[in-house]
Amino acid sequence: MNKQQMKVAVVQAAPILFDKQSAMDKIMQMTKEAARQGAELIVFPEVFIPGYPRGLSFGARVGSRTSDGRKDWQRYWESAIDIPGEETALLGELAKELSVYLAIGVVERDREFSTGTLYNSIVYIGPEGEVLGKHRKLVPTGSERLLWGQGDGSTLTVIDTPFGKIGGLICWENYMPLARAAMYAKGIDILLAPTADARDTWQATIRHIACEGRCYVIACNQFATKASYPADLSCYDDIEGDDDVLSRGGSAVVGPLGEYIAQPLYHQEGILLAVLDRSLITQSRFDFDAVGHYSRPDVFQLIVNEKKQSIVRFDQT
Incomplete structure (x- = not known):
């Protein structure tokens, strides 16, 4: 049964970095x-489990890594x-108990092909307690590439809900025009944009995407301070000269014509609430539909490879 309205919550917070239990406790509470x-629908920031390690070098310089950095x-x-795993099972129990959808930024271990690669991912949990899907960040940004591998087209996930189609791109993936086009072509109604970018330019980005995609954009950032960093980290010295507030936030909800439904939240932890009206999505596409009447497939075409990529294939024939 289709719903015309959905109430969403955007959680702006941060756990104790490197402390999975702290993140789980905060998710349960909030x-x-x-x-x-x-x-x-409740949305948590980029890599909320176990936190975004802003400012940390992990002992890495061009041409060398330290043993202490490897330990970090x-x-x-x-x-x-x-x-799936122990934590997603617990999150599923929570979602089922409360009859909500959860979208949570996590650091994901790859257990299928290796034990040495992490991914920056969004995991989607449904109100029946099931894992509905995940998305792995296609291109980690800058020094993030030391921490996380590249996702592939197999996790350009969009989930169907009674309200509409929900999916996400992580942080600067939203600057990738072709990634956005792929999501629009999947019929996205609510685009999740968990991020670690607290600059004013990010607000211009999310408003542009909402207007371009004629969709709701849910931008979700952490509010993080030095107090959330364990002092016994080998690379803690990396942030000693930084301001106490490491990420000021800036979470917001934007409507399908680029207007704020919930204004950006700065300099505090909190929960943003907004009611989304599905009829506004339809109305907004009256004069612009990026993959419909405003497209030119005779001039421009995009091919998206959604196959799972692996360096090894075992052939049993």
């Missing part, structure tokens, strides 16, 4: 609070999660 306020990375690896 999901229950958001559900109490009537939220049906091992600690990060151990605080990542499997999809």
